[in-house]
Amino acid sequence: MRATVLLEEREGRGLSRGDLSLLFRLLSFTKGQIPYLVLSLASMGLATLSTILQPYGLKLIVDRNFVPGRTEGLFINAGVFAAGVIGSMVFGYLQMVSVAALGQRTIHELRKELFEKILRLPMTFFDRTHSGWIVARLVSDVDAVNEMISSGIVSSIADVFLMASIAVVLFLLDAGLFLTLMGTLIILILFVFLLKGKLRAANREVRRATADLTRSLQETVGGLEVVRAFGREEKVLEEFRKVNARYVEGGKRLSKIYSLYFPGVEFLSHFGLALIILVGGYYFRQGSVTLGTLVAFIGYLEKFFGPVRDMTDKVSVLQTALAAAERIFSILDLPPSREFSFRQEKGGISPRGGRGEAVVEMENVTFGYDDEEVLRGLSLKVRRGERVAIVGLTGAGKSTIVNLLLSFYEPWEGEVRIFGHSLSEISPREVREKIAFVPQEPFLFEGTVVENVTGGLPLDEMKLERVLAICDILKDAESTGSVSSRQVGERGLGLSAGERQLVAIARALYRDPELLILDESAAHLDPKSEEKVSRAVRRLLAGRTAIVIAHRLATVSECDRIVVIAGGKVVEEGTHDELLRRDGLYRKLWRLQSMEEKREESER
Ligand SMILES: Nc1ncnc2c1ncn2[C@@H]1O[C@H](COP(=O)(O)OP(=O)(O)OP(=O)(O)O)[C@@H](O)[C@H]1O
Ligand SMILES: [Mg+2]
Known part of the structure; x- marks a missing residue:
């Protein structure tokens, strides 16, 4: 899958120039948050200064007041130390709060923009993209960016600023000791970078295993009925075991590296401390360094090594976030579906002409989803007030015709006109407003039946009642009571297949469309639900212009004309009786179906 390739490509390489532009693009989302940005940068600077004050305060106390009886200036010196402690607490708090607010607001914007974009993407995008992948972009990638903003980037800047400031202060305090310290630091940095590569590889493995684990879970839970019905538990379990084992392996490797990493860094920083005490002690005995300076050095050492230790974490947060940002932007940069590039709607496309005028015209339409053609030069015309049935073998392209009429896809060749307007010239949204569509697999949203029927249109009690009555979902005295007040679960769960179809038909009726x-x-x-659905369909069709993709004879007989599709074209056309006389595909289909119905009849 293309999407996955993008994900793989990005990982494992270092920072580059492209990453800088990614960073800047991310920063552009903080545009509206200038006050928070300023506040976080200012508190960062002040927190750093306060941190630096602490060891210096200690130095002053040790040098000036560590002799019995010498109390002058003690309060001031202690005040410097205290100011450092309190300042770093207060400004540290401010920094965290403002950075978190900055991160949250930025993420809010980013997630909103991403979701809006996903709503507007063309259907072809969803054909090629795994739904789990899309959800992961909205959830984990946005979170990764959040983590970078709130804990990664600002604190990294703060760390660099702190280390540079400490280095300057140490150099000013004593250049000799400073150089000793730098020696240890270089060893430490080498150690950190040595392990960093290994750490990143193990991290990547764990992340991939996590993604596969999620995908496997999602698919299994979503299709549990099928898994059980076909006894696929063993196979699914086997696959799951493999992925799970990979996850554990990666985790083990990761913890091994970490168990080496933290003690290693700890050891090296203590080695640095010992070196300072050793060399500093020698200088002190020679009298070239005061005890206070030595104490200050030890204090600074602690604050200096902390950021070095966290460096790998910060870099990996940054890399994860950049990879996430790249994927997010790859979605944001996709061109939206055609209807959203229509700046101005024409406003009320008027159905042209009276009875007998063409409502739907398809002229020489050729179309396919991938490279393969599904429709090959298909032409079709539906006049006002006419009910046309489309029949054909499964996979003939019947639903594909609907996809084109609703402008979910654009034809490769040929033209589709609705109400006399070419679909390439008018906004699909305007067209869809005039059409009601009952999909082959009725999709219901979580909520009540009534909410599903009104489908976002204003509630009209009278109309609703009429529609529910027509579809027989107002009351079912024998069994379940009133269906209409019932709660529908995820994907229509909790309703029977027949009830779902009835609700979908009611939804179309409620719209009272010009074209159905x-x-x-x-x-x-x-048989009982079948009859109910057939009755609802009959009432739905009465007096309307309609295109019906019919799988049942009862429905076909409600229509004025029948169009038979095969090989991407219309092969037969006429009324039921005409087509039966012709001894073609329709007759064959009809006989197959009536045979089946007879069989079912005899089985009852
Ligand atoms: N989103 C898609 N991506 C790729 N191929 C598709 C897609 N939708 C349908 N197809 C293919 O296009 C062909 C026509 O499918 P279509 O759904 O139009 O058939 P149909 O006539 O409605 O069949 P049925 O009677 O089973 O509903 C099939 O070969 C199908 O595999
Ligand atoms: Mg179909």
């Missing part, structure tokens, strides 16, 4: 498109479900229902 019904993609009938091929799923077989029990």
